[in-house]
Amino acid sequence: MSRSGFASKSYHTRGLVLRTHKLGEADRIITLLTPNGIVRAxxxxxxxxSSRxxxxxxxxxxxxxxxxxGRNLDIVSQAQLRNPYGQLLVMxxxxxxxxxxxSEIAERLLETDSDSTLQQYQLFHGAIALLSKQRVDSGAVLDSYILRAxxxxxxxxxxxxxxRCGKPGPHQALHVxxxxxxxxxxxxxGSLSPHPITIEYLQALLEGDWSTVAQAGPRARKQAADIVANxxxxxxxxxxxxxxxxxxN
Known part of the structure; x- marks a missing residue:
C-alpha cells in the first residue's frame, strides 16, 4: 500500500484481516487487505x-x-469491528x-497487480461475505472468486x-x-474436452450466476475445479x- 497520500503519521482505513502471525509474547503481525492494497502492521x-x-x-x-x-511495519492503534465474517467462517x-x-490468492495477485487494488478488495469482500452466509457451495464460491480475480x-x-479467432461458441475444446x-x-x-455442461458451469461461475451454479452436478464441479486450479x-x-x-463436496 502506498503511503504517499497520507499527510500525517496516522491514517484510517477499512480492511479485511487476511492472516495473523505471533510476535513476541503478546503481539501479532496483522496482514490487512484494504481498498488501497495490503498493509502489514x-x-x-x-x-x-485483557485486550479489547x-x-x-x-x-x-x-x-x-x-x-x-512505522519504519518497517505500521502499528494498529485502534480497530473497530464492521462485520464478524471470521466468527461465522470458523464454525x-x-x-x-x-x-x-x-486470502493467499489475493496476496499473490496484489504482489504483481497494483492497478486494481480497489476492485480486488471489493471482489474479495463480496466473496467472503457470501461464503460466510453458507448459502452457496464453498467450492463454487472459491472457483468463482478465482476466475473473477x-x-x-x-x-x-x-x-x-x-x-484465438473470436468465433462464437459453443465450443467443445478448452485450452488452459x-x-x-x-x-x-x-x-x-493438449486441449481438453470437458463436458459441455462443465463449460456452461464455468461461464456461470465467471458471471456469478448462482442459480445456474446450483444446478451443476458433481462431475461438472470436479472438472471445473481442476480447470480453474490449473x-x-x-x-x-x-x-x-x-x-x-x-x-x-
Missing amino acids: VAKGVRRT MGATLEPFMEVNALLVM DYPSYTVANAM LSVAGWAPSFTNCV QLGGVVCPECRPS YLQWHLERAVNSLRLVER
Whole structure:
C-alpha cells in the first residue's frame, strides 16, 4: 500500500484481516487487505486476555482501523469491528479453508497487480461475505472468486467465444494456457474436452450466476475445479499451497 497520500503519521482505513502471525509474547503481525492494497502492521498486546482488539483482529474480520506509520511495519492503534465474517467462517471447516485459499490468492495477485487494488478488495469482500452466509457451495464460491480475480488482474478467460479467432461458441475444446475455449480450426494439441455442461458451469461461475451454479452436478464441479486450479497456477507460475486443504463436496 502506498503511503504517499497520507499527510500525517496516522491514517484510517477499512480492511479485511487476511492472516495473523505471533510476535513476541503478546503481539501479532496483522496482514490487512484494504481498498488501497495490503498493509502489514503490529497489533500490540492483542494476545493478552485483557485486550479489547484481540477478538476484532482475527482472520476474515472486517474492521475500521486507525494505524500509525512505522519504519518497517505500521502499528494498529485502534480497530473497530464492521462485520464478524471470521466468527461465522470458523464454525464451518470447508468454508474456513476456502477463505484461507482466497486470502493467499489475493496476496499473490496484489504482489504483481497494483492497478486494481480497489476492485480486488471489493471482489474479495463480496466473496467472503457470501461464503460466510453458507448459502452457496464453498467450492463454487472459491472457483468463482478465482476466475473473477484473474479477470480483474487482466487474465479474463473466455468460455463462449474462441480465444484465438473470436468465433462464437459453443465450443467443445478448452485450452488452459490460452485462456478458454477454442474452435475446431484453432484447437491446438493438449486441449481438453470437458463436458459441455462443465463449460456452461464455468461461464456461470465467471458471471456469478448462482442459480445456474446450483444446478451443476458433481462431475461438472470436479472438472471445473481442476480447470480453474490449473488456470490459476499457469498465471501465478506457482502453486497455491492452501488449495490442497480445500474440501470439495
